[in-house]
Amino acid sequence: MKTNQNHPQILFQPTFGNRPEKYIGRDGIIEQFLEGLREPIGSRNRCTLFLGQRGMGKTALLLELGDRAQAEGYVVARVTAHEGMPSAIIEQFQLNGSKFFDNDKRKLTGVNAGVLGFSFGLTFSEAAQRQYGFRSKMSLLCDRLAEKGEGALILIDEVHSSAAMREVASAYQELVGDRKNVAIAMAGLPHAVSSVLNDKVLTFLNRAPRVELGLISINMIRAYFERAFKTVGIGATDEILDRAAMATRGFPYLMQLIGYYLIQYTPDGASITDSIMDKVEQAALGDLDENVFKPILNPLSDNDLVFLRAMARLGGTVTTSRLQAAVGRKGPSLQTYRKRLIEGGVIESPRRGELVFAVPYLDEYLLKEK
Ligand SMILES: Nc1ncnc2c1ncn2[C@@H]1O[C@H](COP(=O)(O)OP(=O)(O)OP(=O)(O)O)[C@@H](O)[C@H]1O
Numbered sequence: 001m002k003t004n005q006n007h008p009q010i011l012f013q014p015t016f017g018n019r020p021e022k023y024i025g026r027d028g029i030i031e032q033f034l035e036g037l038r039e040p041i042g043s044r045n046r047c048t049l050f051l052g053q054r055g056m057g058k059t060a061l062l063l064e065l066g067d068r069a070q071a072e073g074y075v076v077a078r079v080t081a082h083e084g085m086p087s088a089i090i091e092q093f094q095l096n097g098s099k100f101f102d103n104d105k106r107k108l109t110g111v112n113a114g115v116l117g118f119s120f121g122l123t124f125s126e127a128a129q130r131q132y133g134f135r136s137k138m139s140l141l142c143d144r145l146a147e148k149g150e151g152a153l154i155l156i157d158e159v160h161s162s163a164a165m166r167e168v169a170s171a172y173q174e175l176v177g178d179r180k181n182v183a184i185a186m187a188g189l190p191h192a193v194s195s196v197l198n199d200k201v202l203t204f205l206n207r208a209p210r211v212e213l214g215l216i217s218i219n220m221i222r223a224y225f226e227r228a229f230k231t232v233g234i235g236a237t238d239e240i241l242d243r244a245a246m247a248t249r250g251f252p253y254l255m256q257l258i259g260y261y262l263i264q265y266t267p268d269g270a271s272i273t274d275s276i277m278d279k280v281e282q283a284a285l286g287d288l289d290e291n292v293f294k295p296i297l298n299p300l301s302d303n304d305l306v307f308l309r310a311m312a313r314l315g316g317t318v319t320t321s322r323l324q325a326a327v328g329r330k331g332p333s334l335q336t337y338r339k340r341l342i343e344g345g346v347i348e349s350p351r352r353g354e355l356v357f358a359v360p361y362l363d364e365y366l367l368k369e370k
């Protein structure tokens with residue numbers, strides 16, 4: 001099949017960690033957080049935890065929130081949780097806030113410099129740079145940004161419990177106590193976030209709203225496909241649009257893959273046929289296997305897989321007792337494996353005693369893989 005090299009692929013980009021051309025189906029979530037930014041300092045929605053499985057759009061959401069918040073008067077520091085996170089946050093604020101001080105190159109000297117803690121713009125004086133820790137530096141930065149009418153938004157991706165996380169979280173609390181205009185959005189895998197919530201030092205995060213990023217609406221995906229194909233001049237019947245949208249099962253990463261391959265495989269000016277759709281599904285699911293399923297399943301043991309395959313065979317939502325019965329009462333005990341599988345982002349427990357696969361198509365993959 002001739003692949004289509006003529007369309008610059010901006011409408012679909014099936015890679016992790018990018019900002020999609022349009023972030024679909026999460027308007028309510030985004031609006032709620034932005035609403036929080038408009039509320040008084042310290043209000044609950046100004047510190048939110050987003051949780052979702054791989055490929056559900058956590059990183060993309062933070063990028064979207066960052067852009068939207070910027071338009072509402074926030075300087076944004078976006079980091080991935082790691083040991084050096086506190087200083088990375090400071091640097092991000094200095095970098096992204098510097099444009100507000102372009103006309104402000106005059107070096108502050110004398111007594112003032114010591115008091116303000118800055119030598120110019122958002123660059124700390126040598127003494128401040130040396131002596132102050134994260135919290136004091138943040139406090140100075142918040143004041144300096146406030147002079148320009150700007151707040152400070154911290155975005156933390158791949159959040160997990162760590163010393164750096166504790167430092168940032170306790171500083172945040174203190175900054176709020178000092179009435180600084182600061183807000184924070186964090187995203188991570190559900191189990192990583194639960195480790196954060198169980199961390200005693202981070203208990204205040206228990207009060208933070210937790211927002212789950214699940215599958216997105218198939219109708220919205222369909223509408224986006226329709227617009228996108230029109231834009232690039234590709235024909236698609238209602239049936240094809242239905243089929244393409246349904247094939248994504250509402251999984252954002254798969255939507256990017258299917259959209260991408262559809263444009264790639266359909267000749268210029270032609271219409272999408274069922275046979276193109278077949279090839280697209282095959283290619284997209286192949287990528288899903290490689291980039292999502294293999295990394296999820298690789299660290300698992302043989303017994304983990306015994307449970308997963310049994311669960312896939314049973315299909316749909318499975319009760320723990322049925323699953324144990326399927327594996328055999330004398331076989332490995334589900335008790336031992338359940339927690340690990342949930343922590344690995346393989347399965348979820350929507351209700352007590354019930355289990356489902358965490359990502360679409362994973363059950364089918366397990367049944368065909370041997
Ligand atoms: N709501 C959405 N609308 C359109 N595209 C989306 C949406 N959410 C995610 N995507 C796209 O899906 C892909 C995966 O998203 P992203 O990298 O944000 O996932 P993630 O949750 O951060 O995954 P991981 O846990 O592996 O880091 C990206 O290509 C992203 O652009």
Ligand SMILES: [Mg+2]
Binds near residue numbers: 016017058059060
């Ligand atoms: Mg991510």
